[in-house]
Amino acid sequence: MKHLIRILGFSTMLFLALALPAAAQDSKCVQCHRAATPGVVRDWQAGKMGNKVDCATCHGNQHTTAADAARAKMPTASTCATCHEKKAKEFQGGKHAAAWVAMNAMPRTASQPAPMIDGRSGCGSCHSIGKDGGKCDSCHTRHTFSVQEARSPQACQTCHMGFDHPQWEMWSTSKHGTIYLTDKASGRAPTCQTCHMPKGDHGVLTAWGFLALRLPENDPAWLQDRVTILKALGVLDPQGNPTPRLDVVKAGNVARLTAADWQRERDKMVKICGQCHGSSFASRQLEAGDRMIDTSDHLMAEAIEVVAGLYHDGIIAKPAGYAYAYPDLLTFYDAATPIEQKLYEMLMEYRMRAFQGVFHGNPDYAHWYGYAPLKTALVEVQAEAQRMRQAAGKPLPEKR
Ligand code: HEC
Ligand code: HEC
Ligand code: HEC
Ligand code: HEC
Ligand code: HEC
Ligand code: HEC
Ligand code: HEC
Ligand code: HEC
Structure with missing residues (x-):
């Protein structure tokens, strides 16, 4: 039985590998990753950068075998900035860029359990949007990096929900949200992006901010x-x-x-x-x-x-x-x-x-x-x- 699963598993992988359209000159990275991580290659090919920006452009070429994967670099906003300077600059001017620093400035952060900070969970997962200068795949997720996905209000949902900032729940059950959900195509109703990223501006900031404090005050x-x-x-x-x-x-x-x-x-x-x-x-x-x-x-x-x-x-x-x-x-x-x-x-x-x-x-x-x-x-x-x-x-x- 165990054997059968392994054979089936292997042939599915082979099938997937064959089913993916082969580009003229696939890099070594792509060739091997068709089997190693077929989903990544599929997503990458589906996006606008697929077949244009190779794996090595973002991850470097230090890792070449299954045994040395730890040598692959993980890209940051500065990697993306080499080709998308304008968006990266806008992002740096907004609140998202400060998210990692703000989290670490809180007096209780140091005593959080490690998975809440470095384990892609808890505070650290949401606030990683500002880590190492910014995590651009927070809204256009890897490896499609789709603009269409980033334009949908769901792209904000994972982080802007719940206990202290339920913007998703508030917006999606407001008049604006219900019109959007029933009549999306017309554009009659504003989404998060309409109000907070006008003209695609990546530098999000509001007047009051999270804690609703300001100085000075006339009253x-x-x-x-x-x-x-x-x-x-x-x-x-x-x-x-x-x-x-x-x-x-x-x-x-x-x-x-x-x-x-x-x-x-x-x-x-x-x-x-x-x-x-x-x-x-x-x-x-x-x-x-x-x-x-x-x-x-x-x-x-x-x-x-x-x-x-x-x-x-x-x-x-x-x-x-x-x-x-x-x-x-x-x-x-x-x-x-x-x-x-x-x-x-x-x-x-x-x-x-x-x-x-x-x-x-x-x-x-x-x-x-x-x-x-x-x-x-x-x-x-x-x-x-x-x-x-x-x-x-x-x-x-x-x-x-
Ligand atoms: C001979 C096969 C092979 C080649 C060639 C290869 N990779 Fe990999 N790569 C793997 C495997 C297998 C893993 C998963 C290793 C694991 O998680 O244990 C991996 C993991 C990775 C990771 C994730 C590393 C991490 O820390 O999670 C990245 C990124 C990556 N490869 C990028 C590349 C790039 C870029 C190239 C080309 C320069 C490349 N790979 C070439 C097999 C390969
Ligand atoms: C435009 C830049 C870019 C390109 C091109 C790119 N990646 Fe990535 N990749 C990323 C980003 C961003 C991450 C997430 C980094 C993080 O979370 O620290 C990532 C993470 C990964 C990971 C580890 C996370 C996971 O989900 O397993 C693997 C494996 C990987 N990439 C493989 C590849 C392969 C293979 C290619 C080529 C087919 C490729 N990448 C092309 C940007 C890129
Ligand atoms: C080597 C240059 C280069 C790098 C580095 C690069 N990109 Fe791109 N990016 C491109 C090109 C080329 C396109 C495709 C433009 C087109 O065909 O419309 C593109 C398109 C995009 C798009 C538009 C996708 C769409 O659906 O229209 C997004 C979003 C994007 N890149 C995000 C990123 C992110 C995030 C990173 C870093 C993780 C990154 N890029 C790194 C060159 C690059
Ligand atoms: C579900 C995602 C998520 C988690 C988990 C999370 N945060 Fe946040 N945090 C956010 C969002 C989103 C905002 C901005 C909300 C707003 O402006 O209404 C924010 C705002 C903040 C701010 C205010 C920053 C400012 O400049 O106004 C601090 C500080 C902060 N979080 C620290 C933490 C700490 C510490 C933890 C863990 C104990 C944590 N957060 C957990 C998503 C999260
Ligand atoms: C908070 C979510 C979010 C984050 C984080 C984010 N983006 Fe975007 N991005 C969007 C949205 C929304 C659009 C579509 C804007 C529009 O409608 O024109 C977009 C569009 C883009 C485009 C296509 C724009 C064009 O004019 O062709 C590029 C390129 C891009 N982003 C790069 C980046 C880079 C680089 C980063 C990291 C520095 C980043 N994005 C981080 C939400 C985000
Ligand atoms: C893209 C168009 C659009 C934008 C931008 C927009 N709204 Fe609306 N809004 C609507 C529509 C359509 C309705 C539904 C009108 C109705 O209830 O008949 C609505 C309803 C409302 C309602 C509740 C309905 C009522 O009349 O009692 C309020 C309050 C409201 N909007 C406030 C705002 C505020 C404040 C802003 C800016 C921060 C804003 N809207 C931006 C389209 C928009
Ligand atoms: C109709 C316009 C509109 C839409 C749609 C909208 N917002 Fe807002 N948002 C506002 C206004 C107005 C404020 C308060 C601005 C100020 O400080 O004066 C605000 C404030 C915020 C803040 C700061 C803290 C707070 O809640 O006051 C965050 C974070 C935020 N919005 C996120 C979102 C997200 C995420 C979505 C989508 C789920 C969304 N917003 C949808 C208009 C909008
Ligand atoms: C990965 C988690 C994450 C995603 C996805 C995300 N945000 Fe945020 N957002 C945050 C955090 C964390 C903060 C607080 C930043 C800080 O501490 O400086 C924040 C802050 C903001 C603020 C600034 C509020 C203020 O203090 O003035 C706005 C507006 C905002 N986000 C809108 C959006 C919109 C719109 C989207 C979707 C297009 C989005 N965010 C997607 C995590 C996220």
Whole structure:
């Protein structure tokens, strides 16, 4: 039986090898890889670069036998840049190019299990889009490197989904997404690329960014809430002075730091909506997103101050080496107390969904997965803090 499978397996491989159309002068690489990795050769031939850009152009010619495969080079964005300079340059100017650095700047990254970073899984898999200057096959996958594939919104789905950035879920169940899914050919509905890669621009960047932070802020009440959030992110110390983490924010282009930088990206977006909508309609929608950030920031800041009070009164012990009398939101799910775990969920799950849902036209994400659980969580944080205070013999006076 084992024998039979091996023979069948071998003849399938032979069949595949024969079935592939043989080009006039196949390189040594192609000849051997027709049997070694038939899928790779098939995909390569199906793409525009097939039979034009040989294996060795991207992988070098150091490896020539089955035994020395480790000597094959793995290409990076700079390999592609030798022929696609314009796209590579655009890419370097955008957020994707910073993805690997941003991930490694997070304080908890070093303690992640190895498969989550280097194993093509977890943080490292999604953030590899910015590794070694960029991984171009993140959207046009090897070895077809197809433009058509990269133009479909599914090309973004693997990474832009789930817990803290469910753009796929939000867009695909929004009006835009449902029109696209029912009437793709007409082009009536915008895809991710319509709004984020206009004219094929590879330098993706938004006004607010992932964490929805910006400086400066004209609204004094909103500024106060933002300062509280920045303290809990460790970017400002408890007195409001910048810490070394501000340099990380700057280096990773995490937030727009001048009003002009923010406005430029906003104006671009309004123009894109304007291809199909009136621009005042579009501006109103985007301003609704801004207001949702304001509302969420207020709930978030209130919860942070409750937990900061527990640090202040010694009810939660400060971690060793942590100078700031504030909960550290960047501890994520490694936070030591349930109340801080709740705070992390408020920031990374509910606050994100509340404003991202508005920006992506998804009423359910904005409300039931965003704003509503944010309010619920605040009540839970307040109740848990009071329980902790009572247990420590330091209750606050009840306010009713
Ligand atoms: C005599 C057969 C043969 C030739 C010639 C050959 N390869 Fe390979 N190559 C293999 C086999 C077999 C593997 C898989 C080895 C393994 O995974 O254990 C491989 C693996 C690879 C890998 C993957 C390496 C890795 O780290 O996963 C690349 C890339 C590659 N070959 C490119 C090339 C290029 C480029 C050429 C021509 C310069 C070439 N090959 C010539 C047989 C060959
Ligand atoms: C335009 C550049 C380019 C060309 C041409 C190219 N590759 Fe690749 N190849 C890549 C990229 C990019 C990767 C992924 C590198 C990474 O993940 O670090 C890759 C990965 C691989 C791998 C390892 C991953 C896997 O899925 O097994 C093999 C094997 C491979 N290539 C074989 C080939 C062969 C054989 C050819 C020629 C038929 C070829 N490549 C042509 C860019 C290229
Ligand atoms: C030696 C030059 C060279 C290198 C290196 C190179 N390309 Fe290409 N690329 C080409 C050529 C030539 C074409 C085909 C243009 C045509 O026929 O329309 C092409 C086409 C493409 C296309 C368009 C495919 C389509 O469906 O229309 C993409 C995307 C692409 N390359 C991506 C890459 C990526 C990613 C890398 C690096 C992993 C890379 N290229 C490396 C020369 C190169
Ligand atoms: C499923 C893919 C995926 C996984 C897994 C993932 N990320 Fe991300 N990460 C993203 C995407 C996509 C964004 C951008 C989202 C947005 O802007 O809404 C992002 C944003 C970030 C940012 C913000 C960067 C900035 O400049 O605003 C940091 C930092 C980050 N991730 C770190 C991590 C760490 C650390 C892990 C593991 C604990 C992780 N990510 C796991 C996809 C992922
Ligand atoms: C975030 C997804 C994504 C990544 C990452 C990406 N591309 Fe693209 N690429 C696209 C999309 C979408 C298009 C089609 C743009 C359009 O509609 O004109 C495209 C088109 C292209 C084309 C064809 C453009 C033309 O004008 O012929 C080339 C070449 C290309 N990309 C190269 C690269 C290179 C090189 C990298 C890495 C530096 C890269 N891409 C990374 C999404 C991506
Ligand atoms: C109709 C246009 C439109 C479409 C379609 C769209 N987005 Fe967005 N996206 C926006 C707007 C507007 C923002 C907020 C911009 C700002 O900061 O002012 C945004 C923000 C983002 C952000 C930053 C964090 C956030 O969510 O606020 C990411 C990442 C993102 N979009 C990815 C995607 C992906 C992936 C898709 C497809 C699944 C997609 N978008 C579809 C308009 C769009
Ligand atoms: C391999 C995973 C991956 C794929 C595929 C991917 N992205 Fe991203 N994207 C990320 C990560 C990670 C970040 C955060 C980058 C950082 O940390 O600097 C990001 C950031 C962004 C941002 C910037 C948000 C901000 O902070 O301003 C936009 C917009 C975006 N992606 C759109 C897209 C679109 C559109 C596609 C599909 C054409 C796409 N991405 C495909 C992983 C991915
Ligand atoms: C390619 C064309 C196109 C682009 C670009 C586009 N939209 Fe739409 N949008 C549509 C269509 C078509 C509908 C469905 C209209 C309806 O519901 O009758 C729609 C519906 C909407 C709706 C919900 C329906 C309603 O009227 O209540 C909102 C909100 C919206 N778009 C906002 C935006 C914003 C904001 C942008 C830019 C960030 C944008 N759209 C970009 C085509 C587009």
